[in-house]
Amino acid sequence: MSGFLESLMGRLRVRVWLCVLMLIANFFLVYGAIQFFNHGKSSVMYTLGLTGSIILALVLAFPNTEAVTAPEMQDPNLRD
């Protein structure tokens, strides 16, 4: 999972793209909840948002276990 999360998709890591997806899932969750509970509309968007948010949280929680950047490439502000 770490390899997948740290792989590049375009210029960004998959972890970053999944954060964007999380924002969208959270939007579905809140908007869907308002539509379902306050306006009596379908619960599909709410269910999708809630399920998506939970799955994404469980995926994004996987830590980064990839090999550490070579010392000469490391940020000089990093302390060991």
Place this chain on the structure above:
Amino acid sequence: MGKGQEEFSAELSKEVAQLEAINSKPFFGKLAGYAKFMGPASMEAATTLGAGSFTAAVMMGASNGYSMLWVPFYSYLFGLFMLHLGAKFAIYRRDSVIEMQNTYHTKVVGSFATGLVACFLAMVVFSFGQYALGTDALASGLKLIHIDFPRKYNWSLILAISAGLSLLYGKSHKLVRLVEKSMQVMIGIMLVTFLAVVLKTGVNFGAMIKGLLVPTLPRGVEGITMAVAGLTAAMGVGDWVQYHYAAKTRNYTPAHEGLSIFDTVFGGLVPVTLVLSFIGIAFAETFSGKSGIPEKAVDLANALVVVLPSVWVKVGFYLGIIAIVVSTMVGMSILAAQSLCHALNLPEDPKKFYWKLGLLLPQLGFLGAFFGKPLWAVIIAAALQSLFNWLSGFSWYLLANDSRAMGKHVVKHYLVNLGIIVSVVALNLAFITFVLTEMGV
């Protein structure tokens, strides 16, 4: 190296040597050893325990009885994951979190969203409410012992103590520890005085345990809104940043990692939960389920004092509120100065004009003694926070998992990352709820 810096290095080396010895002790030996080095979490806890959290505890206790005691507890519990990150960033980076965000996620996220919006602006604007509450408590408390010191004058006492203490911060290792100890003393005053109040109002232990540990939420949108408010109530981006800078000011090293966990639990979670629970319980016992109770927190506080039997407990209650306000003003002033420096890429130097300006700008809140809170400014600051705090949240999570920024010190535990993600999702939900509410959805 100047004399001050030499002293600072010597003190730090001594502290690190002592902590290394403590870290190798068994569990209970560690706990006893860490206690004397606590501090950064007290800076954060004393700021969290402000007029806002006091008002929320009063209102929730009076309206919902014991059922909402879980809010500050769970909010702080999830916040611990972010404080852990704040300590990691302080320990393993030479720069601070705002500079890290500027480097990896642009200045919009670092200097603007975290430094200026979540910290500096919030500290300046939310100080008015502190003075409004503090001056009222000071005048009412002194009136009980027949001393007339009205609000139009007594703000100067709060200003003198809080500005005086905050101006000492950062000047030397000893003065940093002195300010931290002062915050601990003020938290101690809150604990003692509010416990005395609870002993007079009474407590239902069964209801307290249930209210503290079992979260109850209404179904639907109201439940989501309440959960979001609950998770962000006691702990926000400003609190994470404050703890980070407090740890940075103490020059935290890898030897401080165990201490930071102990400090955030026993210097942060425990006192914050206890103080806010005592307040909630006192108001739940006195007002919950009764009709015709006052609608404002200040009126509720004054009504509670009327039913307290002893004049010294009454005075103690007001003293607790004054400790809340003074310690929050100290913490807010220091965070305003630190965030201003780092947002503008200026070195933290207590001798510089801009540091003193950053420290003293929140003290403009003294005007709250005359005019109360400027609602328009509070609404703008809260709206900006709702709009931008989620950016800071994602940025903290991504930096913690970025090996370019943290090397081998990236977050290693699944559950820690999960806790961080839950805190970030709470900020997202606050942002989306705010936008949708403003759009009238």
